[in-house]
Amino acid sequence: MDSRKSPYAYQAVDVMEPNLYGEYFPYSQVPVLSFDGGTTPMDLPEDIWITDTTFRDGQQSMSAFTVEQITALFDYLHRIDNKTGLIRTSEFFLYSEKDRKAVRACMEKGVEFPRITSWIRANASDFELVKEMEISETGLLMSCSDYHIFKKLKMSRTACMEMYLDVVKRALDHGIRPRCHLEDITRADFYGFVLPLVQNIQALGKEAGVQINIRLCDTLGLGVPYQGAALPRSIPALIHGLKTLAGVPSGALEWHGHNDYHNVVTNATTAWLHGASAVNTTMFGIGERTGNCPLEAMLIEYSQLKQDKKIDLTFLYEMRVFFEREFGYVMDPKRPFVGDDFNMTKAGVHADGIMKCEAIYNSFDTKRILNRPVVIKVNQTSGLAGIAAWMNNWMGESETKKISKKDPLVFQVKTWVDEQYDKGRTTAISDEELLAVTNRFSGRIKAVD
Numbered sequence: 524m525d526s527r528k529s530p531y532a533y534q535a536v537d538v539m540e541p542n543l544y545g546e547y548f549p550y551s552q553v554p555v556l557s558f559d560g561g562t563t564p565m566d567l568p569e570d571i572w573i574t575d576t577t578f579r580d581g582q583q584s585m586s587a588f589t590v591e592q593i594t595a596l597f598d599y600l601h602r603i604d605n606k607t608g609l610i611r612t613s614e615f616f617l618y619s620e621k622d623r624k625a626v627r628a629c630m631e632k633g634v635e636f637p638r639i640t641s642w643i644r645a646n647a648s649d650f651e652l653v654k655e656m657e658i659s660e661t662g663l664l665m666s667c668s669d670y671h672i673f674k675k676l677k678m679s680r681t682a683c684m685e686m687y688l689d690v691v692k693r694a695l696d697h698g699i700r701p702r703c704h705l706e707d708i709t710r711a712d713f714y715g716f717v718l719p720l721v722q723n724i725q726a727l728g729k730e731a732g733v734q735i736n737i738r739l740c741d742t743l744g745l746g747v748p749y750q751g752a753a754l755p756r757s758i759p760a761l762i763h764g765l766k767t768l769a770g771v772p773s774g775a776l777e778w779h780g781h782n783d784y785h786n787v788v789t790n791a792t793t794a795w796l797h798g799a800s801a802v803n804t805t806m807f808g809i810g811e812r813t814g815n816c817p818l819e820a821m822l823i824e825y826s827q828l829k830q831d832k833k834i835d836l837t838f839l840y841e842m843r844v845f846f847e848r849e850f851g852y853v854m855d856p857k858r859p860f861v862g863d864d865f866n867m868t869k870a871g872v873h874a875d876g877i878m879k880c881e882a883i884y885n886s887f888d889t890k891r892i893l894n895r896p897v898v899i900k901v902n903q904t905s906g907l908a909g910i911a912a913w914m915n916n917w918m919g920e921s922e923t924k925k926i927s928k929k930d931p932l933v934f935q936v937k938t939w940v941d942e943q944y945d946k947g948r949t950t951a952i953s954d955e956e957l958l959a960v961t962n963r964f965s966g967r968i969k970a971v972d
């Protein structure tokens with residue numbers, strides 16, 4: 524298409540050869556982290572929130588969920604949100620009859636939060652579907668990097684931008700608010716494609732009297748949180764640029780990250796801190812390849828930033844049990860806030876500290892906030908202190924009746940534990956084994972519930 528005939532105010536910068544940012548993404552080597560020294564101010568919006576894509580990006584990486592599983596998980600989102608609107612939306616496919624049945628079932632619950640939003644292909648029948656189902660906003664894919672524009676879509680930037688803007692117009696014509704998913708933004712030419720595209724989207728929205736939401740998709744997890752990092756990888760610069768140069772307000776900016784470089788949580792928090800109101804998450808970080816940003820992590824990040832006391836994090840553990848039971852999902856025991864061992868200690872020196880004051884080795888009251896009391900396990904390093912702490916944990920005795928590490932019972936059990944490792948054992952001692960041994964020596968510990 525001849526860009527001079529374009530009806531849009533801002534033009535993509537057409538190039539003969541794709542800009543694949545070979546200097547940052549050499550492919551034969553791991554990517555290069557480059558700094559140009561540019562910095563942007565922090566700008567945490569007053570109102571920040573979380574959006575959910577468990578049933579879209581998350582489900583893509585798992586076996587298909589049943590309607591019953593989706594509605595049960597939706598209930599967990601609602602319970603955790605606890606009518607605060609922190610978990611503001613949840614995104615659904617509308618492709619199959621089953622997808623639509625799940626949406627209807629969740630809608631019938633009649634809850635305010637999370638609101639239901641969709642993800643569709645940009646064709647007339649999908650637009651009709653969104654309308655029919657009375658969903659006010661839908662996500663639409665707009666891949667932004669030359670990897671996608673040249674190599675996948677095989678188009679020029681101008682033609683591609685025109686195509687996306689046409690889709691925006693068609694959605695608006697159908698009375699639907701489009702949410703533009705700028706795929707692969709962290710490898711895209713910001714000034715040559717992203718900025719003119721968003722400026723034109725803003726103009727179309729203004730004409731229609733609608734604020735169009737922009738989702739910045741870090742498709743391969745290449746975004747970085749560091750000040751001074753160069754575009755297109757700098758999250759502060761991307762968000763600051765869209766706010767100040769394209770005039771997108773914070774409330775219309777959403778970050779969608781992936782965990783390919785272990786940065787997904789920090790990146791999402793960086794997006795909040797630099798002016799995007801929304802961060803997109805999935806339960807336990809399920810999602811393509813290394814996954815999306817975990818919902819549970821952002822709930823805790825939010826609590827740290829805003830000290831909100833109303834969300835109910837005690838449902839996280841139940842949701843995890845549901846996930847394991849329903850999907851055969853194996854949760855890493857060390858996974859923060861939800862894994863079996865996240866607040867578990869085996870080392871005697873830690874257990875000794877916990878016995879004296881739990882806060883020494885537990886950074887907040889995980890029993891009250893997450894319904895996850897500190898756990899003490901016994902292995903070859905637990906020593907007398909670790910075994911005494913384990914016993915006190917199981918007995919649930921009052922402060923005054925606590926078993927000391929000098930108690931002869933502790934010494935007897937420790938002798939038995941040492942014998943196991945002398946015989947070549949390598950695994951931790953289970954609670955059941957320890958209970959049996961302790962009971963054998965004393966009968967003082969109550970049985971497992």
Ligand SMILES: CC(C)C(=O)C(=O)O
Nearest residue numbers: 580704706707740742
């Ligand atoms: C498909 C796109 C929108 C996406 O989810 C991503 O870029 O991660």
